Amino acid sequence: MLPFFLRDPLSTDVSIAFEPPSRRYLFGTDKFGRDIFSRCVSAARIDLVVGFSIAIAAMFFGVIIGLVAGASGGRIDETVMRLTDLVLAFPGFVLALVLVAVIGDSIFKVSVAVTVGFIPYFVRLIRSEVLLQRELDYVDAAKLVGNNPVRLTLVHILPNAVGSSIGQATLVAGWSINTVAGLAFLGVGIRPPTAEWGVMVAEGANDIATGFWWTSLAPGVLIVITSLAFHLIGDQLSEKTI
Amino acid sequence: MLKVDGLSVGIGDQYNSILNNVCFSVDEGEIIGLVGESGSGKTMLSLALMGLLPKPVKLSSGSIIVDGQELVVNESKRVERTPKQLAMVFQNPRNALNPTMRVGLQVRRALVVNQKLGKKEAKLKSLKFMTDVGLPDPEQISKKYPHQLSGGMCQRVVIAMALGCRPRILIADEPTTGLDVTIQAQIFDLIRSVRDETGCSVIFISHDLAAVSELCDRVAVLYRGQLMEMTTRDRLFKNSLHPYTKLLISSVNLNVKPKVMDRGSDYFPNGCRFAHRCPEAVEICVEMPKLRELNTVHSISCHLMNGNTK
Numbered sequence: 196m197l198p199f200f201l202r203d204p205l206s207t208d209v210s211i212a213f214e215p216p217s218r219r220y221l222f223g224t225d226k227f228g229r230d231i232f233s234r235c236v237s238a239a240r241i242d243l244v245v246g247f248s249i250a251i252a253a254m255f256f257g258v259i260i261g262l263v264a265g266a267s268g269g270r271i272d273e274t275v276m277r278l279t280d281l282v283l284a285f286p287g288f289v290l291a292l293v294l295v296a297v298i299g300d301s302i303f304k305v306s307v308a309v310t311v312g313f314i315p316y317f318v319r320l321i322r323s324e325v326l327l328q329r330e331l332d333y334v335d336a337a338k339l340v341g342n343n344p345v346r347l348t349l350v351h352i353l354p355n356a357v358g359s360s361i362g363q364a365t366l367v368a369g370w371s372i373n374t375v376a377g378l379a380f381l382g383v384g385i386r387p388p389t390a391e392w393g394v395m396v397a398e399g400a401n402d403i404a405t406g407f408w409w410t411s412l413a414p415g416v417l418i419v420i421t422s423l424a425f426h427l428i429g430d431q432l433s434e435k436t437i
Numbered sequence: 438m439l440k441v442d443g444l445s446v447g448i449g450d451q452y453n454s455i456l457n458n459v460c461f462s463v464d465e466g467e468i469i470g471l472v473g474e475s476g477s478g479k480t481m482l483s484l485a486l487m488g489l490l491p492k493p494v495k496l497s498s499g500s501i502i503v504d505g506q507e508l509v510v511n512e513s514k515r516v517e518r519t520p521k522q523l524a525m526v527f528q529n530p531r532n533a534l535n536p537t538m539r540v541g542l543q544v545r546r547a548l549v550v551n552q553k554l555g556k557k558e559a560k561l562k563s564l565k566f567m568t569d570v571g572l573p574d575p576e577q578i579s580k581k582y583p584h585q586l587s588g589g590m591c592q593r594v595v596i597a598m599a600l601g602c603r604p605r606i607l608i609a610d611e612p613t614t615g616l617d618v619t620i621q622a623q624i625f626d627l628i629r630s631v632r633d634e635t636g637c638s639v640i641f642i643s644h645d646l647a648a649v650s651e652l653c654d655r656v657a658v659l660y661r662g663q664l665m666e667m668t669t670r671d672r673l674f675k676n677s678l679h680p681y682t683k684l685l686i687s688s689v690n691l692n693v694k695p696k697v698m699d700r701g702s703d704y705f706p707n708g709c710r711f712a713h714r715c716p717e718a719v720e721i722c723v724e725m726p727k728l729r730e731l732n733t734v735h736s737i738s739c740h741l742m743n744g745n746t747k
């Protein structure tokens with residue numbers, strides 16, 4: 196028998212199905228006899244990577260769009276803001292659900308769907324910061340020295356406007372882990388037998404009633420801990436930057 | 438050097454609500470003081486010259502001539518940027534520097550963008566300018582961020598940046614309000630030595646009469662966008678003729694309680710803008726007085742000087 200940290204998260208063995216948590220099977224096993232601990236660890240790869248990528252992608256596009264809107268003003272600004280209103284009008288989760296239904300459900304496509312819902316938060320944040328910064332004297336000073344508008348925006352305004360988005364990005368990383376797991380729980384997005392926390396909670400949900408409580412417990416607790424951790428970090432970061 | 442003629446600035450229909458028909462000129466190497474209370478249009482005048490008027494505010498008429506060349510007013514009714522001739526020192530030095538950029542780089546960028554210098558040359562020049570404005574150890578200071586420097590040092594950096602533009606006219610908009618008195622005196626010395634070395638003219642905006650009396654050659658008094666009086670420093674403080682100037686100067690003296698009328702600000706909607714508070718107002722003050730040259734060094738806009746008395 197391999198030690199608990201070396202077991203294959205996908206290998207099944209019905210002879211050890213529903214083993215309760217023990218020293219041999221740290222978090223127990225599920226109905227196919229897969230080791231829940233190794234599945235949880237392997238799922239962290241997907242969940243954390245997906246969470247970070249969504250946050251970074253949403254921030255990247257959000258910053259670009261928000262910067263353009265804030266710096267150009269006028270009709271472009273108005274259009275962009277109404278579009279973000281449009282996206283924000285849907286609850287993020289429902290939007291992701293619909294998008295996944297439309298574009299398909301590979302891990303990448305799920306990430307794209309969730310990202311779209313988070314972009315407007317960054318657009319609004321950056322835009323408001325840009326509007327604030329561009330009234331300050333140093334922007335006028337830089338303008339007088341002869342910097343062109345593009346340089347002014349990229350070199351002078353952007354570094355001063357981007358700070359609060361970093362805290363926001365950490366919060367979004369937490370939310371997106373929740374969202375991805377939630378989608379998987381509902382059976383859209385990431386599918387079994389892939390080891391993913393939401394998938395594991397969904398699979399185990401049926402077995403709780405028959406007394407096998409451990410099948411959903413470990414992945415569920417991990418989702419809570421991870422998103423809580425991101426939120427706490429995000430909160431601290433936002434406080435520091437304001 | 439600089440000649441401003443009939444400059445009016447306003448918002449929308451009220452074409453002259455902010456500045457009304459302001460005329461003055463600045464000679465080479467002269468330090469002009471621009472005084473007035475809050476809201477008198479001092480800063481708007483400087484912003485109009487720099488082409489930095491905020492969005493709804495428009496340059497409705499008048500011309501600005503620098504070195505015999507009229508500044509171009511573009512279709513959005515603002516002066517096209519003319520960084521080669523005009524440079525500005527801002528009110529609060531900390532706000533005038535980008536907080537996320539090392540100060541040395543900011544001075545260097547000013548040289549690269551404005552003077553089209555190469556990187557190496559700009560670096561040497563920037564260190565020279567920073568030495569010129571009296572910053573000790575410019576090598577070290579140029580590696581610092583604005584929040585690591587004191588207010589006085591920040592203001593020196595801002596002045597170094599302005600010098601980097603090799604201005605013909607330096608506009609200093611209350612450059613010492615954020616600084617304490619000793620640093621104020623040092624900044625005045627610096628402005629004077631800048632003037633002596635580069636031969637540029639300085640427009641010094643302030644509400645501090647003591648500062649103006651120390652630094653300036655000539656003084657212009659502004660009230661609610663109207664140029665009240667302009668004359669040499671000595672004449673202004675010893676022999677001012679305009680009722681507003683007299684009151685303004687006497688307000689500094691704690692022993693004298695100035696007598697000011699209060700008739701409500703719309704008492705004379707089209708007249709002299711000081712009429713509603715003027716203790717010497719007469720009937721003709723319902724008309725706007727023209728700025729009149731009493732002699733070569735003294736202009737005034739007041740009906741009382743046109744032979745109308747009580």
